[in-house]
Structures are given as C-alpha cells and as structure tokens.
Amino acid sequence: MANTQPTGALDNSDARPRRSRQLLAFVLDNLVWIILIIALSAFALFIPRFFQIGIFLNIVEQSTFVGIIAVGLSLTLIAGHMDLSIESVMALAAMLVALTFGTGGAGGGLVLSPSFLAFPVSLAMALGVGALIGALNGILVVRFEINAFIVTLAAYIWGRGLVVALSGGRSVYGLPDELRAMAIQRVLGIPFLAWAFIAVYVVFAFILNRTPYGRHLFMIGGNMVASNRAGIRVARNVILTFVLSGTLAGLAGWLLASRTAGATANLGIGMLFQAFAAVVIGGVSLRGGQGRLSGVFAGVLLLSSIQTAINVMGMRPHFTMMIQGALVLAAVLLDTAKNNIRRRYL
Amino acid sequence: MASPALLNLVDITKKFGAVEALRGVSFSVSAGEVVALLGDNGAGKSTLVKIISGEQRPTSGRLEFDGRERHFASPGEAKDAGIETVYQDLSLCPNLDVVANFFMGRELTRKVFGIPILRDREMREETRRALTAGGTRIPSLRTDVEHLSGGQRQAIELNRFVHWGGKLVMLDEPFAALGVEQTRRGLETVDNVRQRGIGVILITHVMAQAFAVADRIIVMRQGIVAGDLRTDETSPDEVVRLITGDIERVGQGFKQQEVGTNL
Numbered sequence: 001m002a003n004t005q006p007t008g009a010l011d012n013s014d015a016r017p018r019r020s021r022q023l024l025a026f027v028l029d030n031l032v033w034i035i036l037i038i039a040l041s042a043f044a045l046f047i048p049r050f051f052q053i054g055i056f057l058n059i060v061e062q063s064t065f066v067g068i069i070a071v072g073l074s075l076t077l078i079a080g081h082m083d084l085s086i087e088s089v090m091a092l093a094a095m096l097v098a099l100t101f102g103t104g105g106a107g108g109g110l111v112l113s114p115s116f117l118a119f120p121v122s123l124a125m126a127l128g129v130g131a132l133i134g135a136l137n138g139i140l141v142v143r144f145e146i147n148a149f150i151v152t153l154a155a156y157i158w159g160r161g162l163v164v165a166l167s168g169g170r171s172v173y174g175l176p177d178e179l180r181a182m183a184i185q186r187v188l189g190i191p192f193l194a195w196a197f198i199a200v201y202v203v204f205a206f207i208l209n210r211t212p213y214g215r216h217l218f219m220i221g222g223n224m225v226a227s228n229r230a231g232i233r234v235a236r237n238v239i240l241t242f243v244l245s246g247t248l249a250g251l252a253g254w255l256l257a258s259r260t261a262g263a264t265a266n267l268g269i270g271m272l273f274q275a276f277a278a279v280v281i282g283g284v285s286l287r288g289g290q291g292r293l294s295g296v297f298a299g300v301l302l303l304s305s306i307q308t309a310i311n312v313m314g315m316r317p318h319f320t321m322m323i324q325g326a327l328v329l330a331a332v333l334l335d336t337a338k339n340n341i342r343r344r345y346l
Numbered sequence: 347m348a349s350p351a352l353l354n355l356v357d358i359t360k361k362f363g364a365v366e367a368l369r370g371v372s373f374s375v376s377a378g379e380v381v382a383l384l385g386d387n388g389a390g391k392s393t394l395v396k397i398i399s400g401e402q403r404p405t406s407g408r409l410e411f412d413g414r415e416r417h418f419a420s421p422g423e424a425k426d427a428g429i430e431t432v433y434q435d436l437s438l439c440p441n442l443d444v445v446a447n448f449f450m451g452r453e454l455t456r457k458v459f460g461i462p463i464l465r466d467r468e469m470r471e472e473t474r475r476a477l478t479a480g481g482t483r484i485p486s487l488r489t490d491v492e493h494l495s496g497g498q499r500q501a502i503e504l505n506r507f508v509h510w511g512g513k514l515v516m517l518d519e520p521f522a523a524l525g526v527e528q529t530r531r532g533l534e535t536v537d538n539v540r541q542r543g544i545g546v547i548l549i550t551h552v553m554a555q556a557f558a559v560a561d562r563i564i565v566m567r568q569g570i571v572a573g574d575l576r577t578d579e580t581s582p583d584e585v586v587r588l589i590t591g592d593i594e595r596v597g598q599g600f601k602q603q604e605v606g607t608n609l
C-alpha cells in the first residue's frame with residue numbers, strides 16, 4: 001500500500017485518497033446500490049407491466065418485515081455475534097398481539113376503552129416480549145458464555161414452538177382497525193409501516209455511525225479484548241445489542257400483525273433466511289466489526305425486487321428461493337473479490 | 347516511610363490451574379519513578395501487568411494504589427483510577443481508523459437532546475496534534491489500522507498513553523516493533539512522562555534500555571522477585587546473573603534490605 005501513496009501528502013493528515021481511488025472505494029462501498037439500480041432498470045426494461053409506481057411501492061412495503069429484523073441481525077453480527085431468533089420473536093410478538101386483540105379464530109377479542117388504546121398497548125406488548133427474549137439471549141451469550149449461534153438457534157426453535165402452542169395451531173383474524181393504523185394510514189401513497197421501516201434504518205444508521213455505542217459495537221466486533229482493555233463495557237453493550245435486536249423483531253411482528261390483521265402459526269417462516277441473505281448481500285461481515293446499514297437496506301430492496309419481478313412474470317415462487325440462494329453465494333464471493341481489490345488498489 | 351508509594355504490591359500470587367505464574371510478588375513504585383521489570387520469558391511479567399491493569403484478578407495478595415487497597419474488577423476501573431497500560435499483544439481494533447483507535451473508549455461527545463454524539467472533527471484534530479507531537483508519521487488518519495505496519499501500530503499505542511497520562515503507566519515490551527530512532531524517541535517519552543510525576547513500569551528485554559531510563563530494576567524469575575536494585579548501584583552483569591538465577595539468594599537478600607530501608 002505504501003507505494004501508491006500520493007506524493008506530497010501531509011503526515012497525519014486526514015487527506016482522502018486520490019480521485020481515482022476515491023471513486024473505486026465509492027463503487028466498492030456502494031456496490032449493492034449499483035446492482036439494485038441495474039436490476040431495477042433491467043426489470044423495468046424487459047418485464048412488461050413492471051415499471052409502475054404501484055410496483056415500486058409494493059417492493060418497499062414488502063421489504064418492511066425482513067428489513068426491520070435484518071437491522072437486529074446486522075447489529076449482532078457487527079458486534080461479533082448473531083441473532084437467529086429474530087424470525088420466531090417476530091412471529092411470537094405478532095401472535096401475542098393477535099391472540100389478545102383478535103376477534104376471530106383463536107383471538108381473545110380484548111376491547112379497551114377508549115378503543116384507540118389498543119394501538120399503544122399492543123405495541124408495548126410486542127416490543128416488550130421482543131426485549132425480554134433479547135435480554136435472555138444476551139445474558140446467555142455474555143454471562144454464561146454460550147455461543148450466540150446455539151443460544152439464538154434454540155430461541156428460534158422454542159420461539160416458534162411457543163407460537164404454535166399458544167395458538168393451538170389455529171389462526172387468528174379480525175384485528176381492530178385502531179390497532180392497524182400503521183397498515184391503513186398512508187402518506188405519499190406509502191403505508192405508515194413502510195415509513196417505519198425507513199425510519200428504523202435512518203435511526204439505526206445514525207446510532208451506528210454517530211454515537212459512542214455504535215462505535216463501540218464495531219470495536220467489540222473487531223477486537224473484544226482490546227475493547228475491554230480500553231474500558232468499554234463489553235458485556236453491557238452486547239446484552240443491549242441483543243435487547244435491541246429482539247425489540248426490533250417485536251416491532252416487525254407488531255407491524256406484521258397489523259398488516260395481515262391477524263396471525264397464523266407459520267407466520268413469517270423463511271424470513272430469517274431472507275434477512276440473512278440481505279445482510280450478507282449488503283456487505284455485513286460474518287466475522288464481525290464490519291458493515292453498513294445502507295448496504296443492508298439496498299440488499300433488502302434487491303431481494304424483494306427480484307421476488308416481485310418473479311411474481312409479475314408469473315414464474316412459480318420456488319424460483320425466488322433458488323435465485324436468492326444463488327445471490328447469497330454470489331454476495332460472499334463478491335465480498336472476497338472486493339477485499340482483494342481493496343488490498344491491491346486502496 | 348518517607349513518601350507513600352504510588353503502587354504497592356504485597357505477596358501477589360496467580361495460579362492458572364496447576365501453573366503458578368506468580369508465587370508471591372512484592373514491590374512498590376513511587377510517583378515519578380521509572381521501574382524496569384526484567385526477566386526471562388515466562389517469568390510472570392505480563393501476568394503481573396494484567397493483574398495491576400485489572401484484566402486479571404490475583405489468586406491472593408494485596409494491591410494498593412494511590413493510598414488505598416484496590417480490587418479492580420475490570421480494566422475500565424483501573425483506568426479510572428489512573429493506570430494506563432500498553433500491552434505486549436497490541437490493543438487496537440484493526441477494522442477502525444487511527445482516530446477511532448486513539449480515542450477508543452474515551453470518545454469526545456456532545457449531547458443533543460440528551461443523546462451523546464461523536465465529535466469526529468475534534469477527535470481528528472486532537473489525534474493529529476498528539477501524533478505530531480510524538481514524532482509519529484502516519485500518512486492519513488483515515489486509514490484503517492489493519493493497513494498500518496507493526497511499528498506504526500506500536501507508535502499509536504505509545505502516543506495514546508502519553509496523551510491520556512494518568513498516575514501510573516505500564517509498558518509491556520513497548521519497543522519490540524520499533525526501529526532505532528523510534529525506540530530512542532520512546533525512551534525519551536518515558537523520561538518525559540516521569541518528569542510529569544507519573545510512575546512508570548517498563549518491561550523490556552534490552553538491558554541497555556533499562557539502564558538508560560530506569561531508576562530501579564526489578565528482576566523476576568519463575569514468578570518471584572529475584573532482585574530489586576537501584577540502577578546506579580548495580581551493573582548489567584549482576585542483572586543478567588539475577589535473570590538466569592546464578593545469584594538468587596543475593597538478590598533476595600538485597601530485596602529484604604530494600605524493603606527495610608525504602609519503605
């Protein structure tokens with residue numbers, strides 16, 4: 001790297017590298033966005049009826065749930081752990097809300113007065129159960145030093161088991177409209193819940209890049225021993241990260257219940273893998289300490305664009321899975337290639 | 347007791363299962379004093395450093411710092427008490443840039459609606475000033491540490507402790523990856539730190555470094571203090587023999603004498 005140093009650079013400067021290298025770095029950092037734009041352009045050109053505002057709104061709306069749980073997954077991966085429980089936590093939160101407020105099926109039909117209270121109460125329930133499971137995961141990982149893969153895989157399994165057990169395998173429907181405001185109300189043609197998805201990314205990108213907590217997360221993922229030596233409270237930060245991840249999954253579950261106006265025992269199955277795919281495509285390193293939420297956001301949109309394209313073309317849905325699987329592999333290969341290019345030219 | 351010691355270790359032991367890394371270590375360090383800690387590989391130097399810095403807990407023994415007994419539960423607590431450490435295995439985050447590493451765990455922030463926000467520009471300025479003052483040259487502070495050489499990384503750590511100061515600094519083989527000129531500057535730095543009234547424990551394998559800068563030399567061998575000598579009252583030859591164990595009894599006698607007169 002020394003020989004490519006621009007001549008005349010000041011020592012200890014905050015000089016950015018030369019133009020050409022800056023451009024290359026920009027392309028590498030934002031590769032997912034470039035791929036997303038190319039994919040959308042190609043779909044718009046070659047698939048009849050794809051280029052409509054309604055379809056794009058649909059892509060954003062569809063991305064909400066996977067998108068929100070992918071944030072929690074990204075946070076835990078950046079900290080050098082992972083959270084596989086997000087899908088089941090989401091389903092559990094949705095089921096608890098549906099069981100409490102649903103008027104049909106297994107729903108309990110709770111009516112609060114005034115009735116708008118269903119909105120904040122159901123939200124608090126969903127976030128609360130998410131935070132609780134997140135805290136449990138975090139404590140098992142940190143205090144009992146059990147691998148996060150095992151801890152959260154277990155929660156993925158028992159969480160889903162609990163969903164089935166609580167509902168007795170029956171569906172719940174008929175959630176009151178007060179509770180479903182997020183799915184019903186629209187601004188600029190986009191439902192509130194999709195705005196919530198975008199807001200989550202803005203807020204957490206800010207937290208990751210601009211607050212000490214965010215920076216410490218990268219440090220813990222990069223070198224845990226050094227972080228501890230620097231006086232960073234590693235245990236507390238990691239537990240907090242699992243709590244955030246669980247809470248976000250709870251939020252996704254609440255939005256999912258609003259959207260579907262109920263819940264089924266197999267609600268959201270497969271979303272964990274989509275979230276994982278999006279995160280990897282978005283450039284979050286599975287080795288920890290590396291990743292940007294803007295990339296994850298683009299990864300989520302890319303996956304759901306492909307899914308939508310396949311739907312519009314009338315292909316059968318299992319093609320989606322095959323293409324998404326191939327994309328994950330491509331993303332990992334791309335990551336290796338990017339690192340090689342970085343090492344050689346930057 | 348003329349002046350109470352800054353750091354006072356009494357009979358510190360440390361067991362790793364069956365391995366006795368420390369078997370009763372006692373010595374003290376005063377403010378503004380440089381103590382060189384010497385000893386063969388495996389003598390227990392790094393273990394002792396980790397105990398003082400709060401990364402590990404002693405199996406038994408007393409640790410007094412700044413006038414009272416301490417039980418550091420974490421490196422953060424030791425840092426808060428005023429102990430800075432440069433570890434033998436470097437403590438940097440390779441995935442982050444020079445500035446982030448320089449301010450690791452002590453980021454400058456400003457509160458906006460009660461939320462702490464990083465002050466990146468101020469941190470960059472301060473890092474630049476500190477590195478320049480320390481004579482360290484790194485092309486760009488935006489470089490991730492993984493792209494820096496071993497010497498540059500060590501320099502960042504050295505500048506970091508000088509900047510933060512504290513009351514006691516421990517340096518575990520800090521010059522191992524440095525060139526001749528950088529090492530000379532490093533030793534100068536140790537001298538400057540002493541003049542600020544900070545106590546220094548310097549671990550090194552190079553006899554010349556110890557004699558160049560230390561007020562006292564403590565030799566460790568197999569988990570005990572084999573000798574505790576004033577630099578101007580000993581010779582490299584004697585220190586080598588203490589390290590290898592040729593004159594253990596003499597060393598211990600000396601130690602008792604020191605304890606009797608100096609404390």
Ligand SMILES: Nc1ncnc2c1ncn2[C@@H]1O[C@H](COP(=O)(O)OP(=O)(O)O)[C@@H](O)[C@H]1O
Pocket residue numbers: 362365366367385386387388389390391392393394
């Ligand atoms: N975490 C550990 N687990 C087991 N043994 C250890 C550990 N750390 C150090 N030791 C042992 O303690 C002894 C002292 O090691 P160390 O303090 O690194 O010595 P030095 O720094 O003087 O070379 C060695 O025998 C080493 O193998």
Ligand SMILES: [Mg+2]
Pocket residue numbers: 391392393434
């Ligand atoms: Mg050592």
